[in-house]
Amino acid sequence: MSRLRGLLLVAPALLCLGTARGDEPHRFPTGVSADGRHLTADDGEPFFYLGDTAWELFHRCDREEAERYLADRAGKGFTVIQAVALAEVDGHSVPNAxxxxxxxxxxxARPAVADGPGNDxxxxxxxxxxxxxxxxxTIGLLPTWGRYWHDPVKDGKPLFDAANAEKYGEWIGARYGAKGVIWILGGDRNVEDDGxxxxxxxxxxxxxxxxxxxxxxxxxxRGGQGSSKWFHGADWLSFNMRQNGHNADYTGAxxxxxxxxxxxPPKPVIDGEPLYEAHPIAFHAERNGHSVAADVRRPFYWDVFSGACGHTYGHHSVWQMWKPGRDPINNPLLPWTDALDDPGAGQMRHGRRLIESRPMATRVPDDSIIVVDRVKTAVPGAGRYRFVATRDRDGSYAMVYAPIGRAFSVRVQDAVKAKKVRAWWFDPRNGHAEAxxxxxxxxxxxxxxxAPGEALDWVLVLDDASxxxxxPGRVPPAR
Known part of the structure; x- marks a missing residue:
């Protein structure tokens, strides 16, 4: 077996490929592919769901703040913003900005509306x-946070019952159904009974x-669960959403x-709430500390290479739009306006560009192309250092995510169906590709x-040279 190391074979071809493109057409997800594996946009092409959790956007941000937030996330390559109409932090009883x-x-059943623009x-x-x-x-629009249909809120009961839920649903569906939205029901609660x-x-x-x-x-x-547990067979469920939760380990999450x-039957799947940046890891900051960019990069590749149709990022300050003078939830580290520039958010677009630089419609998960090491916990690994792989169903490319600088072997003939293979290293931290x-x-x-031996992650990309x-990461010009 050959031992291949990029820097020793050829002069490195370094390419900075992670910048956002200003010529992107506006594309909104409206369908599911025929094979049930990915979302499609209104142009019929695959849509990569790169979400950000801004749960309190409608409730806590004024218009200037909202514009600042949206412009930042659009510039960083996000495609979906997840926000809640009836917001978690007392959005039912505390007025908006x-x-x-x-x-x-x-x-x-009685949304508060008033005549004229800007009046409600x-x-x-x-x-x-x-x-x-x-x-x-696209706005991933939650009609309500889960507490309002799940928990006692008014007179010892939830705000919602089946009758007013249907009326409210019809109203909000009519108001926003013609816009670029995805409906996200639930809101961090599990279904516990038939009611x-x-x-x-x-x-x-x-x-x-x-x-x-x-x-x-x-x-x-809620964390550790997926919509499939209750609704996989429901005709209204277009795709499954998981909340793999605020953990840093592949194993168990x-x-x-x-x-x-x-x-x-197959339906696309997305992790709608993984570990947020600067969040207490597993809610135990005193034991685990707060997450950093590396901790939120790994879930991107774990999820996407395991078959997800995209990924959701979140920042612990941003979801709650925390700033001084506002009660903090679980100790955010800095104001949301500063948190916008924490590195993990900008690094998400590198992963999106990587996936979009190869045919998306035929991509499938396949860890079997990774050769299991004598010590299995080293490769494919466990915990924070689990290797995962994805490949083209037609055999034109494959990718292996290495969360650490540890040597590994690949079953290349199983991964790529070609006589000659072209190999690259892709850097998830900066979007550089090295031949x-x-x-x-x-x-x-x-x-x-x-960088062998270091706690730095890499993606190996193997292409059919023909x-x-x-x-990797250089997306063809927009159609």
């Missing part, structure tokens, strides 16, 4: 959704009446994405990342 409440007498809570939501769409961003399930089904039914069934719909559960990919070289295909080949694909 414009001084308005969303409901009359806490009744979901929903006018503010309109402004933010429209501004996001103008920037090419709660009836509320969710009723809200979905109402939304479909309101928007004519035009928009995609999913369900956001992100390994759960692949089983959802393997379900029948390794070309070689005749063979059964197995060993690779050593450019395809002449661009360097």
């Amino acid at each position: 414009q001084g308005h409440l969303p409901l009359v007498d806490l009744d979901p 809570y929903w006018d503010h939501v309109d402004f933010i959704v429209d501004r996001a769409n103008a920037l090419g961003l 709660q399930k009836a509320i969710i089904d009723a809200m979905a039914r109402g939304i479909k009446k309101g928007d004519g069934g035009k928009r995609l719909m999913t369900f956001h559960p 992100y390994e759960n994405t692949r089983p959802d990919f393997d379900l029948s 390794i070289g070309e070689f005749a295909n063979e059964r197995e080949r060993r690779f050593v990342p450019p 395809k002449d694909y661009p360097p």
